[in-house]
Amino acid sequence: MNSNEYVFLMDCADFAEAQVIKSFLLSHGLHPRVRDEQTRGVAPHLGQVLGKLTLEIPEHEYMDASLALESKERPSLKLVSTTPLEETQAIAKRSLLNAVLGCVLVPILCNLMSMSMGYRVLKQEVPLSKYSRNKLLLAIVFNSVAFFFWLTIGPKFIFK
Template sequence: MNRENSGFVFLMDCADIGEAQVIKSFLESQGFHPRVRDEQTRSVAPHLGNLLGKLTLEIPEHEYMDASQTLESRERPRLQVAPETSSDDTQALAKKALWNAILGCVFIPLICNFYSMVLGYRVLRTEVPLSAKSRNRLLWAILFNSIAFYIWLTIGPKFFTNLL
């Protein structure tokens, strides 16, 4: 085993030399001893950067946990808070989806059914977890949409050819 590599473990991959140097200098300022694998090769022969792949930042094994926690504490949260929507709003959307599915069975085929599916998707995307009322309305909407698609896609063409 190479003596230079002993005791160092993988900490993270960096996109480019600039990012690696910033993170390395931050960790050094916190009292850690990181290194960038192949840093000298990339600085002397930058045209080999694509051949070498990603830059790997390594840290001594005994510093790994502390360095990881330090980097995580400095990282900005990536999660975004969803806009506040009340359960009543999504239940109203679920009700609208159900009524569009019923209308799609009876009066306006396919258009109402597609709109019902879009509304159902919006409810599923917004309300987590689903309330019992929304879940029941969406299940009924799925049932009516299935019936409408079956009727209008099997019997509908025959109906329209006989009508014309």
């Protein structure tokens, strides 16, 4: 195989995307080409007949091009929460306390409050801290037990 032969690098969604990627690779000193670029530039109505836009690169530049494209697509984790972590953790702790109170003292009402606080924590704290996650999991367990007891067994004791 000749070292100047072009090999497939990627398919592009449209002509504009192909031009942007080609320009990016050219800026890195590489020599990409868009298959049928001349035809598409002169006769864009033939785009459907020609099929997908294929970006090609000389075989000896393939690894450099792949690495350049991958370096632009590195995912980054961003903290989305605007609420201070201490505040959401305090809400998670109150959610657990309300769940426990719902099992013992004020059924249903405390459990509903606990669930709404848990929802607030899940909505505000992204990603969820280990502390909040543990408190919310315990609150779910207590809420489940309380709802089961007060909605199935509780009425038998109350209305005897």
